[in-house]
Amino acid sequence: MLVRLVYASRAKATLTPAQFDDILAVSRRNNPANGITGVLCTNTFIFLQMLEGGRKEVSETYNRIASDPRHQDVQLLHFEEIMSRKFADWSMGKVSFDRLNMAVLLKHSAKAVLDPYSVSGAVSVALIEELMQTAAVS
16 A cells, blocks of 8 residues: 655754665665655755655654654644555755745745644645646655
Protein backbone atom coordinates (compact mmCIF):
# COMPACT_ATOMS: atom_id res chain seq x y z
CA MET A 1 0.00 0.00 0.00
CA LEU A 2 1.34 3.41 -1.01
CA VAL A 3 0.94 6.46 1.20
CA ARG A 4 1.81 10.14 1.06
CA LEU A 5 2.85 12.06 4.16
CA VAL A 6 3.54 15.78 4.49
CA TYR A 7 5.15 17.28 7.58
CA ALA A 8 6.68 20.55 8.68
CA SER A 9 9.50 21.18 11.12
CA ARG A 10 11.83 23.93 12.22
CA ALA A 11 15.59 23.59 12.33
CA LYS A 12 17.01 24.03 15.82
CA ALA A 13 19.80 26.07 14.23
CA THR A 14 19.90 27.80 10.84
CA LEU A 15 21.37 25.40 8.31
CA THR A 16 24.14 26.37 5.97
CA PRO A 17 23.75 25.45 2.29
CA ALA A 18 26.42 22.76 2.81
CA GLN A 19 24.48 21.22 5.72
CA PHE A 20 21.28 21.20 3.67
CA ASP A 21 23.15 19.56 0.76
CA ASP A 22 24.47 16.90 3.16
CA ILE A 23 20.94 16.12 4.41
CA LEU A 24 19.73 15.89 0.84
CA ALA A 25 22.63 13.65 -0.20
CA VAL A 26 21.93 11.21 2.65
CA SER A 27 18.23 11.11 1.70
CA ARG A 28 19.04 10.52 -1.95
CA ARG A 29 21.43 7.73 -1.01
CA ASN A 30 19.16 5.95 1.50
CA ASN A 31 15.65 6.46 0.10
CA PRO A 32 15.84 4.19 -2.98
CA ALA A 33 16.57 1.11 -0.84
CA ASN A 34 13.45 1.90 1.21
CA GLY A 35 11.24 2.78 -1.76
CA ILE A 36 10.87 6.37 -0.52
CA THR A 37 10.35 9.25 -2.96
CA GLY A 38 9.41 12.86 -2.39
CA VAL A 39 10.47 16.45 -2.14
CA LEU A 40 12.07 18.60 0.55
CA CYS A 41 11.36 22.33 0.66
CA THR A 42 13.27 24.67 2.94
CA ASN A 43 14.23 28.26 3.59
CA THR A 44 17.14 27.28 5.91
CA PHE A 45 15.03 27.14 9.08
CA ILE A 46 11.63 25.70 8.07
CA PHE A 47 11.25 22.32 6.41
CA LEU A 48 8.22 21.23 4.42
CA GLN A 49 8.57 17.69 3.14
CA MET A 50 6.40 15.25 1.22
CA LEU A 51 7.29 11.57 1.49
CA GLU A 52 5.78 8.78 -0.62
CA GLY A 53 6.20 5.03 -0.41
CA GLY A 54 5.03 2.01 1.54
CA ARG A 55 3.14 2.76 4.75
CA LYS A 56 5.73 1.07 6.99
CA GLU A 57 8.71 2.71 5.28
CA VAL A 58 7.17 6.19 5.21
CA SER A 59 6.16 5.89 8.88
CA GLU A 60 9.66 4.76 9.87
CA THR A 61 11.24 7.60 7.91
CA TYR A 62 8.91 10.17 9.49
CA ASN A 63 9.59 8.80 12.99
CA ARG A 64 13.34 8.99 12.36
CA ILE A 65 13.00 12.63 11.21
CA ALA A 66 10.77 13.50 14.18
CA SER A 67 13.42 12.21 16.60
CA ASP A 68 16.33 13.89 14.77
CA PRO A 69 17.85 16.45 17.18
CA ARG A 70 18.29 18.97 14.33
CA HIS A 71 14.47 19.31 14.09
CA GLN A 72 11.94 20.86 16.43
CA ASP A 73 8.20 21.55 16.20
CA VAL A 74 7.69 18.53 13.93
CA GLN A 75 4.02 18.43 12.86
CA LEU A 76 2.23 15.98 10.64
CA LEU A 77 0.22 18.07 8.15
CA HIS A 78 -1.22 15.48 5.77
CA PHE A 79 -1.39 11.69 5.42
CA GLU A 80 -3.27 9.70 2.81
CA GLU A 81 -3.33 6.40 0.97
CA ILE A 82 -2.52 6.92 -2.71
CA MET A 83 -2.90 5.04 -5.98
CA SER A 84 0.32 6.39 -7.50
CA ARG A 85 3.28 8.59 -6.65
CA LYS A 86 3.74 12.20 -7.69
CA PHE A 87 7.52 11.96 -7.33
CA ALA A 88 8.32 8.52 -8.72
CA ASP A 89 11.44 9.80 -10.47
CA TRP A 90 12.97 11.51 -7.43
CA SER A 91 14.56 9.78 -4.47
CA MET A 92 14.31 13.28 -3.02
CA GLY A 93 13.65 16.47 -4.97
CA LYS A 94 14.52 19.82 -3.44
CA VAL A 95 13.09 23.32 -3.42
CA SER A 96 14.83 26.30 -1.86
CA PHE A 97 12.19 28.86 -0.95
CA ASP A 98 14.88 31.52 -0.70
CA ARG A 99 14.99 31.58 -4.51
CA LEU A 100 11.27 31.13 -5.18
CA ASN A 101 8.86 33.63 -6.71
CA MET A 102 6.91 34.90 -3.71
CA ALA A 103 3.72 35.07 -5.79
CA VAL A 104 3.58 31.27 -5.65
CA LEU A 105 3.58 31.38 -1.85
CA LEU A 106 1.06 34.23 -1.77
CA LYS A 107 -1.30 32.22 -3.97
CA HIS A 108 -1.54 29.56 -1.24
CA SER A 109 -1.36 31.59 1.97
CA ALA A 110 -2.16 34.92 3.60
CA LYS A 111 1.44 36.14 3.34
CA ALA A 112 4.26 35.56 0.85
CA VAL A 113 6.28 33.57 3.37
CA LEU A 114 6.72 29.87 3.94
CA ASP A 115 4.65 29.04 7.03
CA PRO A 116 3.19 25.54 6.74
CA TYR A 117 2.02 25.80 10.36
CA SER A 118 -0.58 28.41 9.39
CA VAL A 119 -2.18 26.57 6.47
CA SER A 120 -3.97 23.26 6.03
CA GLY A 121 -2.24 20.09 4.93
CA ALA A 122 -4.21 20.27 1.68
CA VAL A 123 -2.77 23.73 1.00
CA SER A 124 0.75 22.43 1.63
CA VAL A 125 0.13 19.58 -0.84
CA ALA A 126 -1.22 22.07 -3.42
CA LEU A 127 1.85 24.27 -2.98
CA ILE A 128 4.22 21.34 -3.51
CA GLU A 129 2.23 20.22 -6.56
CA GLU A 130 2.46 23.70 -8.07
CA LEU A 131 6.19 23.80 -7.44
CA MET A 132 6.48 20.50 -9.28
CA GLN A 133 4.46 21.81 -12.24
CA THR A 134 6.43 25.05 -12.48
CA ALA A 135 9.75 23.19 -12.46
CA ALA A 136 10.83 24.74 -9.15
CA VAL A 137 11.79 21.25 -7.94
CA SER A 138 15.23 19.91 -8.80
